Amino acid sequence: MTERVDLQEFIGGFVVEAAELVTAANAALLEIEAGHAEGTSRPKAVRDVFRALHTIKGLAGMVGVEAIVDIAHGLETLIRTADRAGGQLSRAAVEVALQGVRAIGERVRAVSEQRTPAAAPPRLLEAIASTDATGDAPAVAPQVSAELDARLSPSERAQLANAVAAGAPAWMLSFAPSESNAARGVTIGSVRSRLATLGEIVKVAPRTVTGPSGAQLGIAFDILVVSSAPRETLADAIAASLESVAPVLAPPPPPVAQAPLPAGPGAEPSTRELAERDDATADVVPIGRAVIRVELSRLDELQEQLSLLTVSRFRLEREIAAMADAGHDVRRLRQVADLQGRQLRDLRRAILRARMVRVAEVLEPLSLLVRSLARSSERAVRLELDARDTELDKAVADRLLPAMVHLVRNAVDHAIEPAAERRARGKPEAGTIRVACTEIAGNQLELVVSDDGRGIDRAAIARRSERTIDHDADLLDVLCGPGFSTRDVATRTSGRGLGMDIVRRIAVSDLGGELRLATTPGAGTSFTMRIPLTISIVEVFAFACGRQAFVVPVSAIEEIFEIADAGITPPSAPGGRSQVSLLERRGRAIPMFSLGRELAIDDGAAARKAMVIRRGGEAVAFSVDRMLGRQEVVVRAIDDPLVQAPGIAGATDLGDGRPTLVLDLGELGLAARERQLP
Amino acid sequence: MKRLLVVDDSKLMRDMVAACLRPLGAVTFEFAGSGLEAIERLALAGFDLVVLDLNMPDVGGVEVIEFVRSQDRLRALPILIVTTRGDDESRARVLQAGASGFLAKPFAPAQILDEVRRLLPSSVT
Numbered sequence: 001m002t003e004r005v006d007l008q009e010f011i012g013g014f015v016v017e018a019a020e021l022v023t024a025a026n027a028a029l030l031e032i033e034a035g036h037a038e039g040t041s042r043p044k045a046v047r048d049v050f051r052a053l054h055t056i057k058g059l060a061g062m063v064g065v066e067a068i069v070d071i072a073h074g075l076e077t078l079i080r081t082a083d084r085a086g087g088q089l090s091r092a093a094v095e096v097a098l099q100g101v102r103a104i105g106e107r108v109r110a111v112s113e114q115r116t117p118a119a120a121p122p123r124l125l126e127a128i129a130s131t132d133a134t135g136d137a138p139a140v141a142p143q144v145s146a147e148l149d150a151r152l153s154p155s156e157r158a159q160l161a162n163a164v165a166a167g168a169p170a171w172m173l174s175f176a177p178s179e180s181n182a183a184r185g186v187t188i189g190s191v192r193s194r195l196a197t198l199g200e201i202v203k204v205a206p207r208t209v210t211g212p213s214g215a216q217l218g219i220a221f222d223i224l225v226v227s228s229a230p231r232e233t234l235a236d237a238i239a240a241s242l243e244s245v246a247p248v249l250a251p252p253p254p255p256v257a258q259a260p261l262p263a264g265p266g267a268e269p270s271t272r273e274l275a276e277r278d279d280a281t282a283d284v285v286p287i288g289r290a291v292i293r294v295e296l297s298r299l300d301e302l303q304e305q306l307s308l309l310t311v312s313r314f315r316l317e318r319e320i321a322a323m324a325d326a327g328h329d330v331r332r333l334r335q336v337a338d339l340q341g342r343q344l345r346d347l348r349r350a351i352l353r354a355r356m357v358r359v360a361e362v363l364e365p366l367s368l369l370v371r372s373l374a375r376s377s378e379r380a381v382r383l384e385l386d387a388r389d390t391e392l393d394k395a396v397a398d399r400l401l402p403a404m405v406h407l408v409r410n411a412v413d414h415a416i417e418p419a420a421e422r423r424a425r426g427k428p429e430a431g432t433i434r435v436a437c438t439e440i441a442g443n444q445l446e447l448v449v450s451d452d453g454r455g456i457d458r459a460a461i462a463r464r465s466e467r468t469i470d471h472d473a474d475l476l477d478v479l480c481g482p483g484f485s486t487r488d489v490a491t492r493t494s495g496r497g498l499g500m501d502i503v504r505r506i507a508v509s510d511l512g513g514e515l516r517l518a519t520t521p522g523a524g525t526s527f528t529m530r531i532p533l534t535i536s537i538v539e540v541f542a543f544a545c546g547r548q549a550f551v552v553p554v555s556a557i558e559e560i561f562e563i564a565d566a567g568i569t570p571p572s573a574p575g576g577r578s579q580v581s582l583l584e585r586r587g588r589a590i591p592m593f594s595l596g597r598e599l600a601i602d603d604g605a606a607a608r609k610a611m612v613i614r615r616g617g618e619a620v621a622f623s624v625d626r627m628l629g630r631q632e633v634v635v636r637a638i639d640d641p642l643v644q645a646p647g648i649a650g651a652t653d654l655g656d657g658r659p660t661l662v663l664d665l666g667e668l669g670l671a672a673r674e675r676q677l678p
Numbered sequence: 679m680k681r682l683l684v685v686d687d688s689k690l691m692r693d694m695v696a697a698c699l700r701p702l703g704a705v706t707f708e709f710a711g712s713g714l715e716a717i718e719r720l721a722l723a724g725f726d727l728v729v730l731d732l733n734m735p736d737v738g739g740v741e742v743i744e745f746v747r748s749q750d751r752l753r754a755l756p757i758l759i760v761t762t763r764g765d766d767e768s769r770a771r772v773l774q775a776g777a778s779g780f781l782a783k784p785f786a787p788a789q790i791l792d793e794v795r796r797l798l799p800s801s802v803t
Binding site for chain 1: 691698714721
């Protein structure tokens with residue numbers, strides 16, 4: 001098989017990329033020049049110029065523009081010398097490089113206008129060849145441990161020294177790439193570009209992660225970065241825990257404004273000075289550190305412990321109030337309790353922050369999706385992603401993405417018209433799908449997926465569903481019916497219906513948010529989703545009691561068993577609202593309350609199951625009608641003060657669309673015991 | 679279906695390499711824009727051959743070769759270096775680091791096609 005490949009077909013691409021590289025080289029040269037004015041070197045800019053010229057040279061060679069190859073080659077040689085010498089480029093070299101880059105730019109333009117570019121001017125080439133690239137660059141003292149320093153090029157060493165001198169601390173970050181990270185768009189590429197916005201990346205080096213036996217387990221990237229961003233932000237940027245962000249060296253102490261107090265001869269260095277000296281040496285972390293990634297479940301665990309702490313803090317408040325009522329002086333106690341309250345709030349905030357991921361990264365896979373859908377449906381579609389700096393809880397993000405995929409897929413398959421149709425309607429040939437995300441009041445995110453396609457044909461949908469559709473809200477209702485499909489436009493990617501039922505389930509039932517629709521025939525459709533920034537996911541037992549379903553966190557339950565299997569001593573004092581039986585379990589007597597009676601919803605049905613909880617070392621059992629199963633649910637706080645009640649921890653949805661109460665049996669047990677037991 | 683990874687910081691260069699290799703037929707191309715991305719992709723997925731540029735930001739081609747060769751499961755992976763630095767010294771350095779083949783830019787489409795055919799295990803076409 002022979003297929004002739006003609007690289008001349010890439011000449012258009014060459015013009016575009018070469019023009020970008022010329023712009024980049026100019027910008028970097030101007031930055032170096034600005035550095036001259038300030039008396040600092042810009043080693044990174046020198047590297048950038050070098051790479052731009054190197055790439056231009058390679059590309060020009062491929063498409064056969066020799067004039068550009070000659071100029072770029074000369075400049076590349078000049079700048080390589082400077083880079084190897086530590087990234088100092090002399091004023092004269094910057095001057096001649098700017099001339100050279102301008103000459104390249106002129107030739108790129110000639111190519112774009114299909115003119116033959118002029119040959120490289122010999123005088124320019126001579127000038128480049130005879131220029132001294134480096135100024136008299138002073139040697140840069142190593143900033144970090146010898147081991148780390150050995151991995152830095154002269155230019156990187158100088159860059160590190162400059163950045164540190166500017167007052168920012170240096171960090172060693174350890175990013176562990178993985179399939180799961182890659183699946184949600186967290187790759188070394190995304191990490192790198194994110195870190196570039198937070199500081200200056202000096203060096204990135206790969207490392208093999210080995211197990212105790214020396215077996216190769218995977219790889220990690222060590223990233224040396226100089227940044228004033230908080231450690232948490234840096235950890236976030238590499239989707240890792242704080243342990244993956246290690247200080248390499250502290251910034252130099254700020255210059256002292258006043259003359260220091262004269263120290264006597266032979267004065268001992270102060271402890272602070274000693275500490276600083278130690279910082280500079282002992283805190284230097286070797287480049288090969290262990291990587292620690294934290295599973296989300298561990299953060300959940302942390303959050304659960306926090307809620308226990310919150311509960312015990314409420315009890316403390318109650319005790320203090322009781323003491324105050326009894327006439328004790330509780331002022332100092334209250335001060336401590338208030339301080340603890342603030343610390344708890346900060347702790348909660350810190351834990352929540354650890355769970356946040358950038359929306360831009362969460363939605364990144366949509367770009368690839370649109371690209372491949374557009375190809376297979378032979379439509380031109382452009383995706384605009386605008387997530388700004390929004391962040392959301394990882395657990396929300398994981399649930400959100402499938403809904404976004406459905407919306408974007410529907411837009412490509414059903415909304416954007418084929419190019420010919422768009423032309424006929426006077427629209428640009430390429431359709432645009434825009435996904436925008438903004439944070440709104442009430443700790444919520446608003447996500448809008450809009451397209452400039454054909455809009456939804458209400459009349460057609462009304463005919464098919466045999467319903468009258470007056471508003472967009474009715475339309476959304478019909479579209480979100482299970483398995484609703486517009487059949488005639490069904491495609492192989494979304495042939496099984498639009499999946500709008502799934503989108504609404506995710507937005508409304510799973511995440512406790514809202515979904516709205518606005519469509520204009522011929523002009524486009526937009527879906528607006530409002531979802532909370534965080535949710536708490538809890539594994540629960542669902543059970544029935546008095547014709548109602550309830551759930552209780554699995555972690556609160558010690559044991560569940562058939563009441564029939566246990567020996568029961570009936571209530572000693574019949575007739576009360578909350579009667580206590582004694583349950584014999586492994587030689588212990590456990591007080592058992594009827595949950596139906598505690599909640600005043602008893603319908604007289606015989607309770608068959610007992611759930612044992614442990615509260616402060618004391619076991620308490622509740623009898624319930626029957627168990628319904630075990631599942632993970634999203635628990636929503638009940639904000640309405642009218643509904644807030646002791647023993648009710650929140651509300652959830654078991655998938656039937658009806659709110660189900662999440663019970664705090666510990667709280668109920670405490671109340672019942674206090675009432676019943678002496 | 680063979681999987682090829684084309685690594686170059688220039689998108690145009692990646693496209694050109696893929697165009698030159700299209701006559702291979704049954705191959706899928708994947709692309710990386712830096713040495714770092716290449717290392718990540720190679721660590722996470724299996725490829726049959728890598729076409730690698732030498733001069734890239736952060737981690738250059740030689741470092742990529744050295745790192746790849748230090749990985750037990752990637753020791754035999756064919757790596758074809760494609761570089762503007764066609765001098766003998768570069769060639770020797772790259773081959774010593776563990777590259778399987780070396781091609782200087784500019785190259786003709788047939789040249790890279792021949793090189794890849796030579797290096798691909800149980801070559802297609």
